[in-house]
Structures are given as structure tokens and as C-alpha cells.
Amino acid sequence: MKIVFAGPSIHGLDNALLAACEMRPPAGCGDVLRAVVAGADAIGLIDGVFESERSVWHKEMLFALASGVRVMGAASIGALRAAECQAFGMEGIGAIFEQYRSGERICDADVALAHAPAELGYVPLTEALVDIEPVIARLAAEDWLGADEAKALLAAARHIHFKQRTWNAVLDAADFDETRRAELLHARRSFGLSQKQRDASEMIAAISSSEPLVHMDLHTFEFSRTAFFDQLQRQTPLKDPAQC
Template structure:
């Protein structure tokens, strides 16, 4: 084993991730997973995908614990981008356009990266489209004059108003037609999508894995923690619960 661990789900197939980095690929991160992983003294941790809603999300403090222990923690694309935007002042290493947009305040809503996905046995297939991917694809279509700026803007608004579970290009195009957007533009966009669609989350995930490979290949010690880690009663209880679940 390489000692490198990456939490991954629908953003990138594990076989593609393995071609970028020699690592152990784990299911999407949930609360307590990073605490348990720290006991194995990993060389590095990468967070791409994470659970939310029905499963408690990874706790900020467990990531801080890993950083304080000298373990480099990288984040990108989805849950990783969210946590990295929040924790980069404390040493978490964010990678990619989505992380940068959250860090700089150009994106704020968690639903921008949320998708519905299938089960682990099928490789976590995405069953909806992430808003960040839709934004990038519509922007590219406007640049390539497949869509006018106005049509692209209105389709983006339609997508944002949908619940994240219902976002998909077919649904967006049908709703666009319902409100009278130009039919020729919608048809042209539909024909362009198979080759023009851009997956920003997947692109950022690959960038993070390559960044981890370069960083670890230099064999540079992790920078010292920029904060004091407070071992509160709540933290000690979380550690005990994580240890119990690991048994």
C-alpha cells in the first residue's frame, strides 16, 4: 500500500483515478472517516466526494486534526472543494476551479456540487448533473456561439431553480422550450452536447490527484499547523465513537 488515501465516489471512476495516482480509493467521506484514517498514519489524504443529508458530513475538526498531525490533506471537486475553501487558511490544500470559486466567494451554495448517484456496486453512477458542470458547459456553448449569451443565461437560471436531484440537460432543454427560448438554439445545443459538455468536477478531481502525485513525489515535509488544536470534550467523544465504529 502507498499510504495515500482518497475519498472518491461519483465524480471520477476509480479506475481512472488509479491511472493518475497510486493510492487506496475509499468510498465518499462521512463523519468519523478521517478520524479513523488518522490512526493508520497516512502519508496524505485526498477528499473528492462526500456524503451529506442522510449521512453526517465529514467534520471540519477531524480534517484539522489530520493537518495538526502533519498529514497533508487535499480537497477538490465536490465535498473536498467545500471543505478546502473553508479550511485553506488552516493548511488544507485546495485544487481546481471549483475550490477557487468557493474560496473567492464566486460560489456559495453547497448545491452547486451536489448530485444524485447510484450505489457503490455500480460505481456510484451520477443520476443528475452538477450545477457547476452546467454553468461551465453553458459558458462554453456561448463562447462557441452555439447559444446566445441571453439564452445561456436563461438556461442557467432554469437549472439553478431546479432541485439538485432534478438537474439534467434534457429537463433544462424541455423547460427552456416551454418558456419560448429559440428552438434553433436549443436544437443546436442538444446536438453539440455529446462532444461539448464539460465535466468541471471530473477535471478538478484529476488535477487534485496529479497535484498530490507531484507534491508527494518531492518528499517534502508537510508544513506545520497554523493553529492550536483544542481537544474538547465533544472531540474526545467523537474519537471514542469513531473507534467503536471501526471495531
Template sequence: MASELVVFLGPTLLRAEAAGILDATYLPPAEQGSVVRAVRTYLPRAIVLIDGSFGTVPAVRHKEILWALSKGIPVFGAASMGALRAAELAAVGMQGHGFIYRWYSLTPLADDDEVAVAMCPPELGAAPLSEALINIRLTLRRAMHAGIVTAEERHALEGLARDTHFVDRSYPRLLTDARSNLPHRSGVAVDRLANWLPSGALDRKREDTIGLLKKLARCPELLGKRQGTAPFRLTEAWAYDLDSAGLWGDDIGSILAKE
């Protein structure tokens, strides 16, 4: 039976919490070939991309999202890999949602690692093992407005976070680095920040994800099929990607032959 909706979700939001907001088929973070597999397996009315894998596996390809769109399947993105791909593909029909999507859309040279986090293997739930840089930066801005740190201290802390590899970014690591690298006079501010973080830290990725899921639950008409924005063209590079993902064969060949 075809699913109403397929959602690629990992460290950004607990699956149980997401399922309580929106009834859908929840799959692990997307990687190369995931969208094609989802279309072939579930025949979804719509696809939501939140989280994606990268580094140890090839990231979800733009071309497979374009292919899904050309088949009239709405594709939404938010928060993490979804926000990135939506900002990159908005002109051809992918629909973005939330602050992070808008920020990427307005900041063409923004680093991908703003939203990157380390995570457990999908088999273990894909729980987050580090903190996203964009969450840290937004939290530090909030701390500055709350009088916890000065503008100078905020910028210094942001620099420390940015210089830390994404797999090691966390608030405990940031506080430790701050005590070692910031001027001694900032020690009191770092202590204030440590006491404030448990109640003051922001998780914009989580907020954007919840916002999109609630929007789709509230407006199911958004999940209706739509016309593709342009004819899809099979390229040699995408055929190679499909083969690399173990998808090139009689099954997928017959699907593409219908395009």
C-alpha cells in the same frame, strides 16, 4: 502496512481511472468520522478529499480534518466536497487544487449545491445520478461563446437548472424544461444545444480531480509529513460527533490522549 496515500472518491471519477493515475488506497465518499477512521486504520502520509456524502448521513467534519492536519498529515481537496472544505480550511493548512477550489475561495457565499450530485450507494460504486450545477453553468457559458445560445438564453437556462433540485439536475431534464418554459423563439437554440452537448459539455469536477491526482503522482514530495498549523483542541462538540459516528471509545480515546 501504512498506505502512502488515502483518497476519498465517489461519483466524480471512476476509481479504475483514478488508480491508473495515482497509486493510493481509494475509499468511498467521506462522511462524518471517515477521516478519523482513515488515520487510525491506514496511518497515511497524506489524505485527498474529492467526494463526500451528505443528506442521508452527516458530512465530513471540519474538526476531523483539523485533527489530521495537527498530526502532520497533509490534506488535499478538489472538485466537490474536497474543494468546499479546502476553501473553508485553507487558512489552517488544507491544500486546495483546481478551478472549483479557486472559485469557492473567491466566492464566500457560493452555494454548496453547485457541486452536489445524486449518487448510487457506495456499495454499488457511488456512480453519479445527476449533473453538478457548476458543470452545467460552465457548459452553458461555453455554449454561449460558441454561438449555440444567446446570453439571454444562457441566463434563462441557468435559472432553470438552479431551480431544479440537485438530485434531478441533468441535461435531458434541462432541455425538457427549456422547451416548456422558454419563449417559442428559443426552440431552435434549444435544439442546437441538444445536438452540441454530447461533444461540448464540460466536466470541471472531473478535470480538477485528474489534475490533482496527476500533480501528486508527479510531485511525491508533496505527500511528506508536515507540522500542524496549530495545537489541536478537543471540544465537547467534536466528542459528540465522534460518539455519533461510533468512534468514541477506548481506542480513539487513547489516540486523543496523546495529543
């Protein structure tokens, strides 16, 4: 059983891509633990909750890995956890993971965005910085933006809180006129999938395959149970939510 936790990062992707996995909502604390107990042999982490609920623990990743489960991460909180747990065998996928792994990107808020609830398909309502920055770079590379314009857009995007960071808000903050706004928004729409969507697609394709994505020379580790993990295990209802 291959279980993938995702929400806004896969909005708009072809449903055929998702068919090989059991898709579940963004992961919260206890969800990966529950998936292991339910019998998952592979777990993909893309999106997760934060602020409103407790986030998925690193300890859950280690528990899954120590239990022989293949664990992969990409695009959003999955990229963060993969960078943090790579030494223990978690596989990271995509450009966003590579940025965190290398230290090029260090702020976990860069993947954050606001989105609609499950009933509305987790449609993104704001833009993550990890999606805005490569678009600005591509606009500059294709001569849609001058150097000063690109600098102004980057500064605006990095200054705006993720709950208010939309393209319109960024263009407003950078003081672009209506003509330039229309040109840039048109160019941006022509670029297709966002970086999060591309990384999520790559991870889902990889986890759907029976072959490991990478061959890593890992140090074996012994899972160390703690009082906090034992408490989480006691407090987490282990019934498979798909059967509820």
C-alpha cells in the same frame, strides 16, 4: 499511504490515474479521522456524503493537519472543506475550489448531485450546478447559444433542485425545441470531462506526487480538542475498512 475519498466525481476517469492512491468511498463523519489513525500520510477529499449520513467534519481536517498529514480537497465537498480550512494548511485544487475560495460561489448545494450506489460505480444521475454553468458558458462562447438562450438555461438550471437537475430537465424548463435540444446535447458531449472530473483528476495527480502543490506561509495552530471531537473519537470504529 495516500488515501482519496471519491465517488461520482471520478466516474469515467482512467483507472490508471487512480492507481497510485488507495481509493475509498465518499467520506462521511469519522472517515478522515479513521484514515489518520490508520497511518495515512496524505488524504485527498473529493466526494462526501450528506443528508443520508453525517458529513465529514471540519474538525477532522484540522486533526489530520495537526497530525502532520497532507490534506487536499477538490471538485465537490473537498473544494468546500479546502476553502474553509485553507488557513490551517489544507490545499485546494481546481476551478471549483477557486470559486469558493474567492467568494465567487457561496452555495454549498452547487456541488450536490444524485448518484447511484457503490455497487453501480457511483454513476451520476443528475448534474451539479458547478458542471452545468461552465458548459453553458462554453456553448455561448462557441456560438452554440445566443445570449437569451444562455440566460434562459442558466435560470432554469439554478431553479431546479439538484435531485431533479438533468440536462433534459433544464432544456425542458428553458422551453427548447427538439432540434435545439439535440444540437446542444451533441455539442455538450463533445466537451469531454466535466469540471468536477477535471478538478478531481488534477487533485489525484497532485496527491500522487511527493512534492507539495503550493508553498504557503501558514500560521501554526494548536489543535483544540472539544467534547464533541472526543465523543466522535470514542464512537468511531477505528479499524481500517480496507482490512474488514
